[in-house]
Amino acid sequence: MNSPKLIDPRLELICAARHFYQQGWMVGTSGNLSVRLPDHSFWITASGQCKGELELGDFVRIYPNGTACPEGSRRVEKPSPDVKPSAETAIHQVLYALFPEATSCYHVHSVEANLVSRFVKGDTLPLPPLEMLKGLGVWEENPDCAMSIFDNHLQVSCIVDEIKERFRTIPPQLSALLIRDHGVTIWAPSAKTARNYIELVEYIFRYMVAARGVGVWGVGEERD
Amino acid sequence: MNSPKLIDPRLELICAARHFYQQGWMVGTSGNLSVRLPDHSFWITASGQCKGELELGDFVRIYPNGTACPEGSRRVEKPSPDVKPSAETAIHQVLYALFPEATSCYHVHSVEANLVSRFVKGDTLPLPPLEMLKGLGVWEENPDCAMSIFDNHLQVSCIVDEIKERFRTIPPQLSALLIRDHGVTIWAPSAKTARNYIELVEYIFRYMVAARGVGVWGVGEERD
Amino acid sequence: MNSPKLIDPRLELICAARHFYQQGWMVGTSGNLSVRLPDHSFWITASGQCKGELELGDFVRIYPNGTACPEGSRRVEKPSPDVKPSAETAIHQVLYALFPEATSCYHVHSVEANLVSRFVKGDTLPLPPLEMLKGLGVWEENPDCAMSIFDNHLQVSCIVDEIKERFRTIPPQLSALLIRDHGVTIWAPSAKTARNYIELVEYIFRYMVAARGVGVWGVGEERD
Amino acid sequence: MNSPKLIDPRLELICAARHFYQQGWMVGTSGNLSVRLPDHSFWITASGQCKGELELGDFVRIYPNGTACPEGSRRVEKPSPDVKPSAETAIHQVLYALFPEATSCYHVHSVEANLVSRFVKGDTLPLPPLEMLKGLGVWEENPDCAMSIFDNHLQVSCIVDEIKERFRTIPPQLSALLIRDHGVTIWAPSAKTARNYIELVEYIFRYMVAARGVGVWGVGEERD
DSSP: OOOOTTSOTHHHHHHHHHHHHHHTSSGGGOOEEEEEOTTSOEEEEBTTOOTTSOOGGGEEEEOOTTSOBTTBTOOEEOSSTTOOBOTTHHHHHHHHHHOTTOOEEEEEOOHHHHHHTTSOSSSEEEEOOOGGGGGGTOOOSSOOEEEEEEOOOSSHHHHHHHHHHHHHHSOOSSSEEEETTTEEEEEESSHHHHHHHHHHHHHHHHHHHHHHHHTSSOTTOOOO | OOOOTTSOHHHHHHHHHHHHHHTTSSGGGOOEEEEEOTTSOEEEEBTTOOTTSOOGGGEEEEOOTTSOBTTBTOOEEOSSTTOOBOTTHHHHHHHHHHOTTOOEEEEEOOHHHHHHTTSOSSSEEEEOOOGGGGGGTOOOSSOOEEEEEEOOOSSHHHHHHHHHHHHHHSOOSSSEEEETTTEEEEEESSHHHHHHHHHHHHHHHHHHHHHHHHTSSOTTOOOO | OOOOTTSOHHHHHHHHHHHHHHTTSSGGGOOEEEEEOTTSOEEEEBTTOOTTSOOGGGEEEEOOTTSOBTTBTOOEEOSSTTOOBOTTHHHHHHHHHHOTTOOEEEEEOOHHHHHHTTSOSSSEEEEOOOGGGGGGTOOOSSOOEEEEEEOOOSSHHHHHHHHHHHHHHSOOSSSEEEETTTEEEEEESSHHHHHHHHHHHHHHHHHHHHHHHHTSSOTTOOOO | OOOOTTSOHHHHHHHHHHHHHHTTSSGGGOOEEEEEOTTSOEEEEBTTOOTTSOOGGGEEEEOOTTSOBTTBTOOEEOSSTTOOBOTTHHHHHHHHHHOTTOOEEEEEOOHHHHHHTTSOSSSEEEEOOOGGGGGGTOOOSSOOEEEEEEOOOSSHHHHHHHHHHHHHHSOOSSSEEEETTTEEEEEESSHHHHHHHHHHHHHHHHHHHHHHHHTSSOTTOOOO
């Protein structure tokens, strides 16, 4: 997971996607990963590809709106006309705009992320006070932490607008958000940290689903 | 998962079967996969072979009834007299007849497919409104979708008759059907899509089993 | 999974053990596998070895009681004095004596086998009417099938005596038995079939645990 | 899993960590493993590294307090100034001090270890009477066994003090302890045994979580 600057950053996305696919978090072509470059453009996975077998040609490069592109008017770099960027590219764009320190943005579809998104009716999911939260930057004893949930509108632009509005008002506690019935998205300052964040939020979701199944920890339950 | 026409199509079935076996969906020699060729014959996995270690000789080629066979009266092509086609070959035949655009038909036996087939007494299983349904062709917000269930008669011909009768009357919403206590079958226009469909329906079944376990989403429950 | 007679039969046990270890069914050195040879001796895994990394030296050859041994008085062939046969060798011996057609006997320790052994207080576990029972030789529609359970005595000889007594009186429906809080044992006419049997019984146990978790099928429940 | 003295003992930690990572027990850089050398120093995993891809440079060597160090005043050997020993090094130190026969100390973070740590409010977790306890040294019929639980203080030194105080008073039944909401730690006389112990305690935790989910065995329940 070293990322010297000379290595094509798509290689890290290929490895991460294969790992997530093998975990069952990117099956059936689902999910999308991106990495931001120093010129503020980013590579994002193309739509409709098996995430366990990505190749360099399965990415699209998106240039920022309003920024001079390296080669004239080009705003998007595609290996072929058939390759389309992920339908959720606009979510990556808004997260990079909101969090300038982020260089990676990963979105995956685990069963558990879908389940926990239904544990509450509202737009905030309380998290259990696990040691693993330290990996997400929460260094407290018995921490009281929550993750934002957004509704899964058919129009991605509606999801984007709600993210922008809510996060500009109330910055999120964690570098992660849930879309209900859909999946989790994280953003991070490096590809290595992004992979860790995905592993950590999925770990917490697995815990929450199992804990609810055995009646150990539930939303609204008292903590000792 | 490229499928240039010159590659033996059995190779894709071998890879898909190994992957499904590793997921626990084709254990104990269970399940059967087929691919249809331009001449309307199809290759199907032989009966009784470990699906994690198939070889080219573990397939039987079935020629359509009433069609002139390439070599005179031959209706079936077998690598050796000991190799028998899957006992459920007739289910593949009826699905290829009903859905002419299908070129692949995959049938697997997950624990979860068996469980969800018991969630209802009737012949239709309502599905949760997950984002993943988009991969099965359902592009709606909060979709109201269902999968057909058939009873697991000892005589495969009885299952075939019920599929033919029901699907001629009411075309299925999805390219998938369940046989109760038995497994799921999908059909698709390419091997790549067939693999995605299996991954997607199994994902939805895993969600349904877990959701019922934790009381999140159940048959007959109101959707918000 | 071919087993030509010239290949050392321990190689098949090494492969099967690694596979079962990777499934979580032989962790912490648990379980034991054996294969019977034409001279009625059998190779069995040694005690205390990691089952994911067995080598040819990790087996002991046991010669039948009362049979002339190939090399005079030798009853046991060990690669070194430190290698001890499995503590449960006597269970393999009694099964080979009871079922002369068996050439392989596999015993593994899944979590699910332990759980289902507690689903009933008595000595018989009813099984759900799954299609997968066909792989264990049950070709009925909606079959009514059960597996024998034995108590886990500290003295293996007590378990052996109970197996002998019960199976001589009432032959088992399936080539499998459970030891409560301990694990499942199967016997089969070939190594290939033995591996399938383990996969099938473990599949059925996984189904039973999940079905009970979601209230789908339970012991004593009516079947429709 | 042979450990001849000439092989660098960090190699065994690298293999064990990769295996545990693949099981989901060391995700997101969590957990820490150590091995003690004949001079009573020990190698421990560095903080913040992915446990699935450790290299020889990802370890720190800790020399015992008050002992003459091989190279003058050096107390810690680090491959580079950036590499920091695990934040929980002091827990390894106290366990090596309490149990002089231990040469390996492994700490992992499974979901199940976190769940079972919440099955009781007090500081002792009763374990189910499984055969697998034999691998942890409990050779009894229907054994009555328990594991110590400690609270997860933010200050590691508080956890260390409680371990020291409790274990000096009441020696533990098993070579294992739980930290609530955090994970399990085991100590063992060899790397091979340490790996087996982790597999065995995690097996028991998986059983306990599933058993509670299906109502088979619970804390406080009568044993038959």
